[in-house]
Amino acid sequence: MTFTFDARVARRDFDVSFTLEEGETVAVLGPNGAGKSTLLNLISGLLAADDGHAELEGASLFDTRAGTQHGSKPPHQRAVALLAQEALLFPHLSVLNNVAFGPRSAGARRQASHAAARRWLAEVDGSEFENRRPAQLSGGQAQRIAVARALAAEPRLLLLDEPMAALDMAVTPAIRRMLKRVLAGRTALIVTHDILDAYTLADRVLVIERGRVVEDGPTREVLERPRTAFAAGIAGLSILSGVRTPTGLRTDDGIELAVSTGAAAANATEWPAPDAGTAVIVAVRPSAVTVSNRPPAAAVNAIEGVITDLEQRGDLVRVRTDRLAADLTARRVAELDLTDGSRAWFSFDPGAAALYPATRPRAR
Numbered sequence: 001m002t003f004t005f006d007a008r009v010a011r012r013d014f015d016v017s018f019t020l021e022e023g024e025t026v027a028v029l030g031p032n033g034a035g036k037s038t039l040l041n042l043i044s045g046l047l048a049a050d051d052g053h054a055e056l057e058g059a060s061l062f063d064t065r066a067g068t069q070h071g072s073k074p075p076h077q078r079a080v081a082l083l084a085q086e087a088l089l090f091p092h093l094s095v096l097n098n099v100a101f102g103p104r105s106a107g108a109r110r111q112a113s114h115a116a117a118r119r120w121l122a123e124v125d126g127s128e129f130e131n132r133r134p135a136q137l138s139g140g141q142a143q144r145i146a147v148a149r150a151l152a153a154e155p156r157l158l159l160l161d162e163p164m165a166a167l168d169m170a171v172t173p174a175i176r177r178m179l180k181r182v183l184a185g186r187t188a189l190i191v192t193h194d195i196l197d198a199y200t201l202a203d204r205v206l207v208i209e210r211g212r213v214v215e216d217g218p219t220r221e222v223l224e225r226p227r228t229a230f231a232a233g234i235a236g237l238s239i240l241s242g243v244r245t246p247t248g249l250r251t252d253d254g255i256e257l258a259v260s261t262g263a264a265a266a267n268a269t270e271w272p273a274p275d276a277g278t279a280v281i282v283a284v285r286p287s288a289v290t291v292s293n294r295p296p297a298a299a300v301n302a303i304e305g306v307i308t309d310l311e312q313r314g315d316l317v318r319v320r321t322d323r324l325a326a327d328l329t330a331r332r333v334a335e336l337d338l339t340d341g342s343r344a345w346f347s348f349d350p351g352a353a354a355l356y357p358a359t360r361p362r363a364r
């Protein structure tokens with residue numbers, strides 16, 4: 001294990017433990033106020049835990065169990081680099097000297113630190129800016145330089161706090177590509193609200209809610225078989241929980257649903273279908289859901305819902321209820337006269353849903 005973390009902060013109701021393998025990039029997802037920044041601040045040394053310990057490649061970052069002599073290491077001695085939303089470059093230094101700052105602070109001579117800085121600038125496609133001042137860079141260019149500066153300090157763990165959130169949408173694909181390159185094989189945690197970042201950059205996903213880890217698993221596993229409403233929401237799926245029956249499941253509110261789990265099913269589970277009686281979850285894509293004003297005669301799975309929200313998404317409208325959501329054309333929404341608070345029937349084909357155990361098998 002490269003990194004072990006276990007900490008509590010009572011005044012923030014925070015209690016989180018997890019480990020990272022060498023070279024693993026993990027996306028941290030969670031709603032506002034969940035504790036994502038608290039986690040990064042504890043690791044980087046900007047916040048002290050009431051109780052807990054963290055170890056990076058055998059070196060203790062903090063350990064409340066060990067008494068004062070093994071207490072908390074100051075941030076600059078942790079071999080951890082934190083990349084914030086804003087680039088936060090030193091305004092009075094050139095780009096080259098910004099990137100050379102880490103190696104210089106670690107004792108490298110001017111020439112060696114400049115050579116290292118040029119290597120990292122090339123890595124982020126930022127060589128052409130080496131003589132500029134931060135004020136002469138666009139947001140995307142500044143963020144590239146901030147990445148080079150963080151990496152030039154040769155951290156053993158890189159923390160990224162929504163690194164693309166403050167950028168113009170037009171530059172995010174290029175920055176995401178650059179991050180994919182530099183994060184390959186690097187031990188890193190990236191806080192993001194973006195499912196594309198998670199898929200592109202992370203091997204694994206941790207979902208944090210109310211100061212607790214509520215999901216932890218390989219990226220595809222968490223985003224394609226979510227167990228919590230938050231993960232389902234970010235993955236754009238509707239989930240219903242219930243108990244496995246011979247033909248599908250009975251939801252917690254007593255609705256019988258049929259779900260095909262054979263190899264021919266669209267979302268066949270990768271492990272044997274759960275036994276009857278076990279707690280299961282069914283996930284349905286809004287694009288697979290049909291909406292009608294009356295109970296559909298032939299539909300196997302039909303659930304009546306009260307519409308809570310209508311959201312225009314490109315050429316479709318996502319119609320949400322407290323149970324299922326559907327993507328419909330605006331014309332269809334008008335034909336069905338759907339508005340907030342109105343009732344409708346939402347149905348889906350048994351082969352269009354994924355059924356899986358409510359508890360995730362342990363990844364490791």
Ligand SMILES: Nc1ncnc2c1ncn2[C@@H]1O[C@H](COP(=O)(O)OP(=O)(O)OP(=O)(O)O)[C@@H](O)[C@H]1O
Pocket residue numbers: 011012030031032033034035036037038039
């Ligand atoms: N400086 C602070 N002092 C006291 N409580 C704080 C402080 N900062 C955050 N909190 C509380 O700690 C909890 C976790 O907040 P945190 O900022 O870590 O969440 P977050 O997941 O990073 O949220 P966001 O996505 O909004 O940035 C919240 O209840 C928050 O109100």
